[in-house]
Amino acid sequence: MAYVIGANCIDELDRSCIEVCPVDCIYIGERRSYINPSECIDCGACEVECPVDAVFVDRKARKDPALAEFVEDSVAFFALPLPGQSDALGDPGGFQKLGPVGVDTEFTANYSA
Amino acid sequence: MTAQPSVVTTDVVVVGAGPTGLYGAYYAGFRGLSTVVVDALPQPGGQVMALYPEKQIRDVAALPSIRGRDFVANLVEQADAFHPTYLLGRQATTLTHDDGLPVLTLDDGTVVRAGAVVVTAGIGTPTPRPLETGGEWLGTRLSYFVTDPSRHAGQDVVIVGGGDSALDWADALASIARSVTLVHRRAAFRGHAATLERVRSGNAAIHTDTEILGLIGDLDSGTLQKVALKSKNGDETVIAADHVIAALGFISELGPLREWGLELSGRSIAVDRAGRTNLPRVYAAGDVTDYPGKVKLMSVGFGEVAIAMNHVAVDLDPDLVLFPGHSTDAA
Numbered sequence: 001m002a003y004v005i006g007a008n009c010i011d012e013l014d015r016s017c018i019e020v021c022p023v024d025c026i027y028i029g030e031r032r033s034y035i036n037p038s039e040c041i042d043c044g045a046c047e048v049e050c051p052v053d054a055v056f057v058d059r060k061a062r063k064d065p066a067l068a069e070f071v072e073d074s075v076a077f078f079a080l081p082l083p084g085q086s087d088a089l090g091d092p093g094g095f096q097k098l099g100p101v102g103v104d105t106e107f108t109a110n111y112s113a
Numbered sequence: 114m115t116a117q118p119s120v121v122t123t124d125v126v127v128v129g130a131g132p133t134g135l136y137g138a139y140y141a142g143f144r145g146l147s148t149v150v151v152d153a154l155p156q157p158g159g160q161v162m163a164l165y166p167e168k169q170i171r172d173v174a175a176l177p178s179i180r181g182r183d184f185v186a187n188l189v190e191q192a193d194a195f196h197p198t199y200l201l202g203r204q205a206t207t208l209t210h211d212d213g214l215p216v217l218t219l220d221d222g223t224v225v226r227a228g229a230v231v232v233t234a235g236i237g238t239p240t241p242r243p244l245e246t247g248g249e250w251l252g253t254r255l256s257y258f259v260t261d262p263s264r265h266a267g268q269d270v271v272i273v274g275g276g277d278s279a280l281d282w283a284d285a286l287a288s289i290a291r292s293v294t295l296v297h298r299r300a301a302f303r304g305h306a307a308t309l310e311r312v313r314s315g316n317a318a319i320h321t322d323t324e325i326l327g328l329i330g331d332l333d334s335g336t337l338q339k340v341a342l343k344s345k346n347g348d349e350t351v352i353a354a355d356h357v358i359a360a361l362g363f364i365s366e367l368g369p370l371r372e373w374g375l376e377l378s379g380r381s382i383a384v385d386r387a388g389r390t391n392l393p394r395v396y397a398a399g400d401v402t403d404y405p406g407k408v409k410l411m412s413v414g415f416g417e418v419a420i421a422m423n424h425v426a427v428d429l430d431p432d433l434v435l436f437p438g439h440s441t442d443a444a
Contacts, residue, residue, distance in 0.1 A: 014299075019361065020303075022364065022365050024242075093366075
């Protein structure tokens with residue numbers, strides 16, 4: 001179980017979620033932020049904080065293909081090598097340590113609403 | 114709280130005063146064990162109090178719906194039947210063994226000698242989220258807490274943050290400091306509306322949609338003079354400042370217990386079905402633990418810590434039986 005950041009974050013990147021995440025598991029790509037699903041503790045602090053309502057809990061995506069795409073994309077951001085990188089990010093153990101990743105998944109990079 | 118002696122001896126020490134730890138304190142008492150409860154935060158309740166004190170909890174047996182704050186108060190009341198000793202606002206830093214028995218040291222120097230340790234540390238130790246700039250002033254002119262408001266008497270104080278701590282401190286320092294400036298990166302504050310109202314109606318200058326650009330002063334002499342601010346629309350302002358308090362919330366990680374020699378599983382402690390870790394007389398329960406099939410819920414933590422405490426009881430007195438009897442039999 002985890003929270004997921006969806007389409008509304010793209011090119012918005014407000015970072016309010018990052019400020020309230022108690023385990024620092026929200027990472028910045030280029031156009032949007034991504035919650036690491038295995039580091040997320042499912043507390044929901046980010047969901048209420050997001051000014052553009054981009055955050056949802058993954059359970060909501062079961063009946064909503066538009067959300068499901070972002071669940072899958074959020075897993076891929078960490079599990080698969082990002083464009084131009086040879087290794088997957090994995091579970092970095094905190095955004096503060098890692099800093100902005102500066103690159104998105106192909107799905108997010110090419111996303112248009 | 115009265116001053117605690119620097120060496121505390123107890124049957125069991127519980128590390129973490131969240132729901133699982135508090136119920137563990139009850140359960141240890143029910144088994145006749147003396148109990149010490151340690152937590153890095155100044156209040157019991159763990160994540161419930163830190164993250165959602167006002168939210169309704171609906172997934173704990175026999176409680177159809179209860180506010181987080183009340184839920185924690187109930188757990189404390191339940192444990193109080195057996196008078197546990199709370200050592201709050203103190204972090205457990207090292208764990209060693211002396212003649213097979215655990216010795217826990219806290220960051221204030223307190224030593225807890227126990228028959229057993231039960232680690233109920235949840236998501237771990239909360240550490241203050243650092244300010245993005247000005248780290249070189251930390252400990253002199255930059256701090257993450259207000260421990261003694263009078264220290265800021267006559268100062269120009271800049272408080273950064275938008276939550277309850279930032280608002281509480283802005284409110285508390287209003288009558289003590291020469292000036293209080295509250296700086297928040299966003300337009301809206303997260304803290305209690307009533308406190309915000311008090312801060313707004315007081316003398317504090319409030320800069321929203323504004324970030325800290327830098328701390329300006331003479332580092333060698335430890336004299337901070339100014340803080341540079343930058344607003345969302347690009348405007349830069351410099352204000353007088355003697356001290357900056359960054360109240361940006363907490364980030365939790367396992368922290369010192371990573372070094373205790375416990376077998377870990379990612380961010381969790383590996384345990385068996387009794388809650389035993391790989392270390393003698395050291396158990397763990399609740400969200401901090403992992404085993405195949407684990408589900409991280411309070412309901413599960415309560416069961417786990419009850420199991421662990423029954424095993425602790427038998428460890429400490431092998432004449433006891435594992436099954437505790439029923440609480441309904443007690444007078």
